[in-house]
Amino acid sequence: MKVSYLTLIKRYIPILLIGIAISFASCEKTAPPPPEEEELPGEEDEPGDQSAKNQKVNEWVTEQMRVYYYWNDEMPTDNNLDFGLTPPKFFETILNEDDRFSWIQKADELNEGMQGVSTSTGMNIMLFAYENDTKVFAVVKYIIPGSPADQVDLERGDIFTRVDGTEMTVGNYGDVLEPYSSGESFNITLATLEGNVLTTTDKIVTLTSAKVDEPSVHYHSIITSTNGKKVGYIFYNRFLNNKVDEVFDVFAEFKSAGISDLILDLRYNLGGGIAVSGALSALIMDDYNKENVFVKYNYNDRLNQEFDRAGQSRDERFYDLYPALSKNLPDNPSEDELIAAAEAIETKIKAANLNLPRVFVLATDNSASASELVIHNLAPYVNVIHIGGTTVGKNEGSITIEDERKPRQIDWAIQPIIVKLADKDGDGDYVNGLIPDEEIDEYEYLPLSPIGSKEDPLILTALRIIDPTEATASLAKQMSILRNQTRQADFGLVEAFKKRSIKPVPVLLDRYQVNPAIIDQLKVHR
Incomplete structure (x- = not known):
C-alpha cells in the first residue's frame, strides 16, 4: 500500500466532500421569494477590542487560504482586505466568484457536524405556496430516526400550516419558521390533504430540540417484485465515514438474501466523506478490484507542484481510501498499521460485495457532492441508472482547517474548497449537475x-x-x-426556502495519510 497518496493533507485537516444544496426549478410554478433578511445579530462591524480579535482570526484564515484554497492565486492582496470585519463577513470577501461551497463556522459546531451531530428537532421539511401564492404549508420530507420528531410519531408526508399558532404566508414564513431554522423547540398545527383540498386540523404536535446523532442509513428493506425478484432498498442520507459499519451490515443482509437488484436512495443526501463513498461503490460493483482508481484530484498549482515534486500520485484507488474508515488507528500510524487497517476494511468489502452489473440511484436537486461522486465515478465500472432530477453539480472537495494549538487561540474553523474531482478517466465535468436517465419530480x-x-x-x-x-x-x-x-391545486414549491434551509454536511476523510516533510515545506501556521 502507498502510505501517502494525499500527502499534503495534515492529520488535523482531512479532506472532505461537502454537500450544500443549490436550488434548481422543479415545479411549474414557484412562490415569490420572502422579504430580504435582516443582518444577523453579532455580525455588525465592532470597534476596539473586537476589531483586534477579528483581525487575528482573519489573518489566520487568510494564511490558510493562500496555501490550500483552490482559487488561491485569485485572492485579493492583503492591502485590499478589511481585516477588522467579523470572520463570516471577511470570509465572503476572499471567496472566488465561482465558489459556491466554502464556508466558515465556529470550530466546535463544525466538528460536531462532522460526526453527524446537530441540535434540532430531527424534522426536515419543504414548503409549498397555495391560494394564489399567498399562503404556505409545510410537508415533512423525512424524520431522523431516534430524534424528538421521531418520538412524537411524525412521518414523511405529514403536513402543517401553523407554527406556534401562527399561520404561514409567503410574507412571514421566514420569521414563523425561525425556531425550525435555529434548531429550537416549537409546535405545529397539522393539516390534511384530500384530493386537492387542504384543511387545517385542530391537532397540535409539540417538537422539542435536542442533540441529534443522525445515522447514515435511515431505512432499508428487501422489496419483492410481482414476479418474485428480490430488490434491496436503502435510504442513505449521510456519507459518514465514522458510521460505515451501518453500510456493511445492510449490504451483508442484502447479500445473504440473494438480491438481484439494488435501489440506492440518495434523494436528499447532500454529501460527506470520500472514503465511505468509495466503500459504498466497492460494495455494489461487479468485478471489484481494490487496485482500481476511484477518484482523481486536481489541486491549486502550488499543491499540485508539491505532489509532483514529492513523486506522489493524485489518483486514489479504492484501497487507498480504507484507512480513513478505521476506528482503531493511532494519531501517527506506521505503514504496517495503515496496511492492517486497509486490509480489515477490504475484508469487510469482500464479504458484503453484491457483485451487481447495475444499480438504480434515486437522486434529485437535493443530492450533492459524495452522492454525485458515487453516481459519476461508479459509472465507468457499473451501469448506473439515475432516477429523479438533475443534481446540484458539486465536483469539488474541501478540508476542515482549524487551530490545533493548545489552548486553541482561534475558535473558528474554515471549510474551503481545495480540489476538483474526476473519475478514473479524468472526467469531472458536471458542474451543472448530473442529468437523470428517468426524470421524475416527487414534488x-x-x-x-x-x-x-x-x-x-x-x-x-x-x-x-x-x-x-x-x-x-x-x-x-x-x-x-x-x-x-x-x-x-396549483401548489408551488417555495424555492427560496429550499435555498436557505439546506446546510452543508461535513464528514472526515483520510486523516491518517501524512507526509510531514511536505507539510514542513508548506510552512503552514498551526
Missing part, C-alpha cells in the same frame, strides 16, 4: 408516499425497469391521479 405527487414504499414514484420507476409487471394498471392510474391533483 408533483402529494401527499408524499412513505420512504421505501412501492407507491413512491421514484421507487416505482425503478421497479418498473427491474420487473415490467410491477406497474399494475391500477397503481399507474393512482399515481396519475395524485400528480394531476397536485397540479390542479
Whole structure:
C-alpha cells in the first residue's frame, strides 16, 4: 500500500466532500421569494477590542487560504482586505466568484457536524405556496430516526400550516419558521390533504430540540417484485465515514438474501466523506478490484507542484481510501498499521460485495457532492441508472482547517474548497449537475408516499425497469391521479426556502495519510 497518496493533507485537516444544496426549478410554478433578511445579530462591524480579535482570526484564515484554497492565486492582496470585519463577513470577501461551497463556522459546531451531530428537532421539511401564492404549508420530507420528531410519531408526508399558532404566508414564513431554522423547540398545527383540498386540523404536535446523532442509513428493506425478484432498498442520507459499519451490515443482509437488484436512495443526501463513498461503490460493483482508481484530484498549482515534486500520485484507488474508515488507528500510524487497517476494511468489502452489473440511484436537486461522486465515478465500472432530477453539480472537495494549538487561540474553523474531482478517466465535468436517465419530480405527487414504499414514484420507476409487471394498471392510474391533483391545486414549491434551509454536511476523510516533510515545506501556521 502507498502510505501517502494525499500527502499534503495534515492529520488535523482531512479532506472532505461537502454537500450544500443549490436550488434548481422543479415545479411549474414557484412562490415569490420572502422579504430580504435582516443582518444577523453579532455580525455588525465592532470597534476596539473586537476589531483586534477579528483581525487575528482573519489573518489566520487568510494564511490558510493562500496555501490550500483552490482559487488561491485569485485572492485579493492583503492591502485590499478589511481585516477588522467579523470572520463570516471577511470570509465572503476572499471567496472566488465561482465558489459556491466554502464556508466558515465556529470550530466546535463544525466538528460536531462532522460526526453527524446537530441540535434540532430531527424534522426536515419543504414548503409549498397555495391560494394564489399567498399562503404556505409545510410537508415533512423525512424524520431522523431516534430524534424528538421521531418520538412524537411524525412521518414523511405529514403536513402543517401553523407554527406556534401562527399561520404561514409567503410574507412571514421566514420569521414563523425561525425556531425550525435555529434548531429550537416549537409546535405545529397539522393539516390534511384530500384530493386537492387542504384543511387545517385542530391537532397540535409539540417538537422539542435536542442533540441529534443522525445515522447514515435511515431505512432499508428487501422489496419483492410481482414476479418474485428480490430488490434491496436503502435510504442513505449521510456519507459518514465514522458510521460505515451501518453500510456493511445492510449490504451483508442484502447479500445473504440473494438480491438481484439494488435501489440506492440518495434523494436528499447532500454529501460527506470520500472514503465511505468509495466503500459504498466497492460494495455494489461487479468485478471489484481494490487496485482500481476511484477518484482523481486536481489541486491549486502550488499543491499540485508539491505532489509532483514529492513523486506522489493524485489518483486514489479504492484501497487507498480504507484507512480513513478505521476506528482503531493511532494519531501517527506506521505503514504496517495503515496496511492492517486497509486490509480489515477490504475484508469487510469482500464479504458484503453484491457483485451487481447495475444499480438504480434515486437522486434529485437535493443530492450533492459524495452522492454525485458515487453516481459519476461508479459509472465507468457499473451501469448506473439515475432516477429523479438533475443534481446540484458539486465536483469539488474541501478540508476542515482549524487551530490545533493548545489552548486553541482561534475558535473558528474554515471549510474551503481545495480540489476538483474526476473519475478514473479524468472526467469531472458536471458542474451543472448530473442529468437523470428517468426524470421524475416527487414534488408533483402529494401527499408524499412513505420512504421505501412501492407507491413512491421514484421507487416505482425503478421497479418498473427491474420487473415490467410491477406497474399494475391500477397503481399507474393512482399515481396519475395524485400528480394531476397536485397540479390542479396549483401548489408551488417555495424555492427560496429550499435555498436557505439546506446546510452543508461535513464528514472526515483520510486523516491518517501524512507526509510531514511536505507539510514542513508548506510552512503552514498551526
